[in-house]
Amino acid sequence: MFKDKMVTTAIPERIFALCKIVEKGPIVSYELKEKMEPEYLENGSVYFNDYKNAALELGLISISDDLISLAVDAKVIKNIECMRTYINSRLEMFNTGQFYLVTKAYFEKGSDIFKEDKNIANLGPLFTQMTNYPVDAVAMRSWRFWAQFLGFGYLQEMFIIPNACVFLWDTICNASLEKERMYSVSEFVNAITPMSNIIIDSDTANRTFNYGVSNGLRALQDVGKIKMDHILDQKDTWTLYQLKAYSNDSTITHISIM
Amino acid sequence: MNSEVAKERISYVARPDSITSSEGDFLATHVAVNKLRVLDKFDISPSEKKTFSEEDIFKKYISNPEDMHQFIAVYGQSGTGKSHLIRWFEARYEQSKPKDEVILFIRRSDNTLKGTIRQLLEKPEVQGISNKDVYERLLKASLSVDENKLKDMIYHNFIIEIHNDQDEQDIKITNVKRKRLEAFLNNEVVHDYLMGEKGPIERIYSKIAEHTLVDRDTVAKFKKEDFIVTAELADSIYSAGADPKAEKMARELMADESGIEDAKKIADYLNQFVSEVIQRCAGIEPGDFKQIFMDIRKELYRLDKKLTIFIEDVTSFTGVDTAILDALLEAHTGKRDGEKLCRISSVVGTTNSYLQDNFKDNHKDRITKYIYIPSDVLDENGLYEFVARYVNTMSLSEDVISDWAAGHANPEDYPIHDVIEGKNWEYIDISHEKKINIYPFTKRSILYFYQNVLEKGHQTPRYIIRDIIEPVVRDAIFNKSNFPSIDVKIVNVNTTLSFRIHSQIRNESSADRLLKFMSVWGNGAPDQYEKDGKTYISAIQKELFDDFGFPILNMDVIQAPTPESVNPINSVNTVSPVNNEAHTEGNDQIVPDAKIKKLNEANTLLTKWTNDHVIDISATVGAAGTVHSAVYDEMPDYLYTAINWQAEGISMDNAKKVKDSSVLFIALEGQTKKEGLYTLPATWNNLNILLAFIRWKEYGNKSWNYPDADFDAYLITTWTESIRKELVKKVSEYKDGEESRYIEAAVTAEMYRIILAGEFREKSLKNFNGQTLLASKPNKLANNSHSTEWRSLLNVMSQKGADVNNQQTVRRYFNIGQGGASSNVVLDSLLLSKVFGKVKRNKLVIAEDEKQSDDKIKQRRDAYAFLNDIEERLDNVAKAELSAGREQIQRIYDAFGDDExxxxxxxxxxxxxxxxxxxxxxxxxxxxxxxxxxxxxxxxxxxxxxxxxxxxxxxxxxxxxxxxxxxxxxxxxxxxxxxxxxxxxxxxxxxxxxxxxASLGTDGFEDTGEDRYSEELKSIQTNKQKLEGMVNA
Structure with missing residues (x-):
């Protein structure tokens, strides 16, 4: 799923449900499958292996002799937000996978994504070209579930509006940035990039936050989780995507975690 | 402005009724009007284009250079300045009148019939008239009746008139209707209604009583609106137990079209009695008034004087208006009772409608000239000067003004106040190179108020004083730290400016205050420019912000505008229309004008919403329709996909039920119809959100591909994050703090259904498992031996597919779906086991106080309704079934002779x-x-x-x-x-x-002894022996 191609059936909520069953104790694969997709439901297909494998990829479970066990501390799956924060901390491990590459390309596209087809299932060719990785409609449909869940944007019908506020906040938490402390913008970027290269260009030379990241930072500021400042005469500056109505000053030098 | 002086003077200067202000203040605030029209014939809305100044008219007509009998009617809408103009004519004439001219100025200071007569008799020139003592006695017989009694007298006098109507009036109603009307008026509820504060009796009372606060241009008449019966009023009438005739009348007046016609007819009918009722209640007869006038004219003739009479408001004469008009219109050239009358020149003020309706045609024909004051009597500069003179006059002490007035009020000597507050504010040029500082106004704010705050028909001097000058100046001098705190409705708020202010100023009231200042006092644009070394923000000089302690926010730097860009007064709206809507700079997309217009109209409506906190979007067309679509369709569709309900712990079944219900995810604050789970407060930011949804639909054809969509997309997503938790909570709850548990009802009902359908046949629920619950298919047992009650219940359950629907609810609720695309079910088995276990433990019983049968989400309520259908029949079903079973089993026991x-x-x-x-x-x-x-x-x-x-x-x-x-x-x-x-x-x-x-013998029945077959046996024995003998032989 994350290592390679995406599949629509391996959605986060199924992985979470699976983990919660496994949390109660190791269980053989068939029994687990029967709990989630019992034969009597007469489903046409069995999805179990798809989401079980995704959970395995993400390191949430382990399998030994067909016995499935929880591979993480219980607090990782205390609730689905905890699981999301955990997954967001591990995305860089899959930086050659389809999900990672498509997400990166999506953010690089900036607000130009609005000029593309509003049904992302039709954007396979575009992302195939951008990622050099074959991306088909199924992969894009699958991507939307995870892009929404992991906090890269908001799903509107079959389109994702880029706004990484949820992902960025998870990353800020994962980076253990201190609250009520003002960081220079470079300090901030350095602290979060190990986990956020997926949306922040690792080549930070241009010192510009793309549209989706800028939306995320502004949204976090609006809800009072961070504060962005432009302190004059500071050389360490980054530029947010220009949103005229938001502010005529898109340059920031410092970010405080509130 | 000199606020120290203004605090003392504002109450005296800013008076909507010019007649009550002092001579000095009157002259100091007077602005010459130049758009007057002169007509020979009455025209309610003159098309005559030629205009005259007040000075022109004074010289040509008012000063009466030809010394002729004349009657000049000055008319215009209420508040256009008729009184002001007549007072100015009077003051002007006082300065230049011939020696033999007596001027009578009839004020409406107390605006009553008797007050008017009193004014006449107080004139020194008429002290010698005959019968004066009689008239004074008449006045002294003042009504000592209290207000309520007097009003009741008026009311019941109309009933008396109706009762005694002998069809002598021009307008007649049928006898039946007259009786109904009488009963209707005698009804207590109707009585209280018509005697109400804004009712007709109050209007008529104002013409009789000595002191009332009714609008001075009020006409003492019934209106059709007084008799239009609302459903609420009708309910009150019925519930109070009305006379059947009164009820019939109420029903007639409630009808949509005929009701309005009837109401008008009744009003017209009753108006015929107004004069008579007023006279009777005031204790004056028409002849009295006529006689007073004639006596005055005779007296003046005797003294060799001529009379010029200025009547500020002829409506004061309701009740004797015909008499007064007759008296004024009578020329001195004719003879009356052999006595000569003095020449009379009358200048009479009246409203358009009074002139049209109350002056009879023969009166209108005899009017010499009509002077019409248009509603927009002030041009743009006149408006500025009008406000400036008031600001100036209230900043000057009474002594300064009095001295100037006493010195002939020469314009060149017009005093200008020393500016204490607002040195950097704008100045208005007036004559003789004088300049007046207009703090706390800007020209833009004056225009804004004039065009957007004053209602149509109220854009007249009276309302400029009452609704603009007085409240704004008071706000600035008495409440400076909160200025502008007055309730100004911002029209077409610039959403960019609004967002920028609110995103930088956290205190909402401070942000609102600044937005109001920049939108009303400035041009409402998020721009700033330099001009002549000064910075202008939203076209307001930066220093003006400091005067009221506003924070300075940086705006987009633009070129200073050219002088031509200043809007003229008639180019409504002066405020730049919305957020540089769909500007195409640097963008190859063009939004059609029609769509921009559509959005602007929606913005106007939504801006009104943020002001009024009420909105009606029930219509599906027009601006309301545009907003309706956003609230009913675009927002719920978006939120349904944008919020990851399953990740939030909400089953997709629940989310879908809410989405499909008649309750909206989001309703607007003050929305008149339909409720929502989350109420969107009427704030500027939420206005922006709504407009973003509308632009997405209209500009982008349901995409974000349009100019400035990047900002809208940002707005929407950030807003989603801000309301997500609250909305999720609302969807998950049945009522505040109480989780929705409809699934328990659905599972319970499904278990009942499975049992009743014979799909689970055990005596205990112990083995009722997930498979039984989820793998069951509804079926009807066509051939069974259940009781009628049992079969009937199964039929009820299957009506309108309720059983199938409930089964789907159960199956969907526990499914972890993937966007609704797959029919496969992946169970949330922990949730299933939690709910299922509870239902089983409770033995399919949900306590009454735990039922959520009044859930506002109908689709969730359905589970309880379905369960209720089962539960309420269950006892009967069980009883009937048991009875049938008992009968069967008893049959068997009887047959077997054993109960085992x-x-x-x-x-x-x-x-x-x-x-x-x-x-x-x-x-x-x-x-x-x-x-x-x-x-x-x-x-x-x-x-x-x-x-x-x-x-x-x-x-x-x-x-x-x-x-x-x-x-x-x-x-x-x-x-x-x-x-x-x-x-x-x-x-x-x-x-x-x-x-x-029986066939064995006739008597054989009773004989069961051993001899019964003896004869037969004997015979057989005999024959046997014979046969044996033959064989042996």
Whole structure:
């Protein structure tokens, strides 16, 4: 799923449900499958292996002799937000996978994504070209579930509006940035990039936050989780995507975690 | 502005009624009007384009250079400045009148009939008139009646007039209607309604009473609106137990079209009695008034004087208006009772409608000239000067103004106040190169108020004083730290400016205050520019912000505008229309003008919403329709996909039910129809959100591909994050703080359905498992032996597919779906086991106080309704089923002669039956063989008997229906049929045997002794011996 191609059936909520069953104790694969997709439901297909494998990829479970066990501390799956924060901390491990590459390309596209087809299932060719990785409609449909869940944007019908506020906040938490402390913008970027290269260009030379990241930072500021400042005469500056109505000053030098 | 002086003076200067201000203040605030029209014939809305200045008219007509009899009517809408102009004419004429001219200025200072007469008699020139003592006595007989009594007198006098109407009036109504009207007016509810604060009696009372606060241009008449009966009023009338005639009238007046016509007719009919009622209640007769005037004119003629009379407001004369007009219109050239009258020149003020409706045609024909004051009597500069002169006058002490007035009020000597506050504010040029500082106004703010705050028809001097000058100046001098705190409605707020202010100023009231200042006092654009070394933000000089302690926010730097860009007064709207809507700079997309217009109209409506906190978007067309679509369609569709309901712990079944319900996800604050789970407050930011949804639909054709969509997308997503938790909470809850538990009802009902459908036939719920619950398919048992009640319940459950719907609810609720695309079910097994376990533990009982049958989400409520349909019939079903079962089983017990019927008993029974047939066969008794196939499955019969027997003494309905779930009656039916058939056959056999016995002998029936066959035996014995003899021989 994350290592390679995406599949629509391996959605986060199924992985979470699976983990919660496994949390109660190791269980053989068939029994687990029967709990989630019992034969009597007469489903046409069995999805179990798809989401079980995704959970395995993400390191949430382990399998030994067909016995499935929880591979993480219980607090990782205390609730689905905890699981999301955990997954967001591990995305860089899959930086050659389809999900990672498509997400990166999506953010690089900036607000130009609005000029593309509003049904992302039709954007396979575009992302195939951008990622050099074959991306088909199924992969894009699958991507939307995870892009929404992991906090890269908001799903509107079959389109994702880029706004990484949820992902960025998870990353800020994962980076253990201190609250009520003002960081220079470079300090901030350095602290979060190990986990956020997926949306922040690792080549930070241009010192510009793309549209989706800028939306995320502004949204976090609006809800009072961070504060962005432009302190004059500071050389360490980054530029947010220009949103005229938001502010005529898109340059920031410092970010405080509130 | 000199606020120290203004605090003292504002109450005296800013008076909407010019007549009550001092001479000095009157002259100091006077602005010459130049758009007057002069007509020979009355025209309510003159098309005459030629305009005159007040000075032109004064010289040509008012000063009466030809010394002729004349009657000049000055008319215009209420508040246009008629009184002001007449007062100015009077003041001007006082300065230049001939010596033999007597000027009578009839004020409406107390605005009553008697007050007007009193003013006439107080004039020094008429102190010698005949009958003066009689008139004064008449006035002194002042009404000492209290207000309520006087109003009641007026009211009941109308009823008396109706009662005594002998069809002598021009407007007639039928006798039946008259009686209904009388009953209607006698109704207590109607009485209270018409006597209300804004009712007709109050208006009429104002013309009689000495002191009232009714609008001075009020016409003492009934209006059709007074008689339009609303549903609410009708309800009150009915519930108070009205006379049937009054009720009929109320019903007639409620009708949509005919009701309005009837109301008008009644108003017109009653208006015929107004003069008479007023006179009667005031204690004055029409003749009195006429006589006063004639006596005054005779007296003046005797003194060799001529009369110029200025009547500020002829409406004061309601009740005697015909008499006064007759008196004024009568020329001195004619003779009256052989006595001569002085020449009279009359300048009479009246409103358009009064002139049109109350002046008879013969009066109108005799009017010399009509002077029309248009509503927009002030041009743009006149408006500025008008405000400036008021600001100036209230900043000057009374002494300064009085001195100037006493010195002939020369314009060149016009005093200008020393500016204490607002040195950097704008100045207005007036004559003689004088300049007046207009703090706390800007020209833009004056225009804004004029065009957007004053209602149409109120853009007149009176309302400029009352609704602009007085409140704004008061706000600035008495409440400076909160200025502008007055309730100004911002029209077409610039959403960019609004967002920028609110995103940088956290205190919402401070942000609102700044937005109001920049939008009303400035141009409302998020721009700043430099001009002549000064910075202008939203076209307001930066220093002006400091005067009121506003924070300075950086805006987008633009080129200073050219002078041509200043809007003229008539180019409504002066405020730049919305957020540089769809500007195409640097963008190759162009939004059609029609769509921009559509958005601007929606913005206007939504801006009004943020001001009024009320909005009606029930219409599906126009601006309301545009907003309707955003609230009813675009927002819920977006939120349904943008919020990851499953990740938030909400089943997609619940989310979908809410989405499909009549309750909106989001409703607007003050929305008149339809409720929502989350109420969007009427704030600027939320206005932006709504407009973003509208632009997405209109500009982008449901995409974000349009100019500045990047900002809208940002707005929407950030807003989603801000409301997500609250909305999720609302969707998950049945009521505040109480989780929705409709799934428990749905699972309970589904379990009942499965039991009743015979798909689960055990006596205990213990083995009722997930498979039973989820793998069941609804089916109708066409062929069963259940009671009528049982079958009827199954029918009820399947009505309108309720059973299928409930089953789908259960199946969907526990499914972890993927966007609704797959029909496969992946179970949330932990949730299923939690809910299922609870329902089973509670033995399918949900306590009444735990039921959420009044859930506002109908689709969730359906689960309770379905369950209720089952529960309310369950006891009867159980009772009926048990009764039928008992009957069956009793039949069996009776047949077996035992109440323990098991396999052994059934086996014995079978043997006995077989033996019966053997014997019958042997005995050659012809009986029909009854097949015993029906009792081959003895174990089933045994179980059926046991099932029924186990609940014969049971009260619990669930236990009973579970016992009957497998339809044991049907299982027992063959056995009972066998028993019944056998009984028939046995009876039949008995009958045959009896018949045979009977045929053995006529008396044989009673004789059962050993000799019964002795003769036959003898005969057989004899014959036997013979045969043996023959064989042996």
């Amino acid at each position: 019927v098991g396999e052994e008993e059934l086996s014995i029974f079978t043997e006995r039956v077989n033996k019966f047939y053997e014997e019958a066969n042997k005995s050659q008794v012809n009986v029909k063989e009854v097949p015993l196939d029906g009792i081959k499955k003895r174990d089933q019969i045994k179980k059926a008997i046991s099932d029924i027997a186990s609940v014969l003494d049971e009260d619990d309905s669930l236990t009973i229906i579970m016992a009957f779930s497998g339809d044991p009656i049907k299982t027992l039916k063959p056995l009972v049929e066998i028993i019944e058939n056998l009984e028939k056959e046995v009876e039949k056999a008995n009958n045959i045997v009896t018949t045979k016995k």
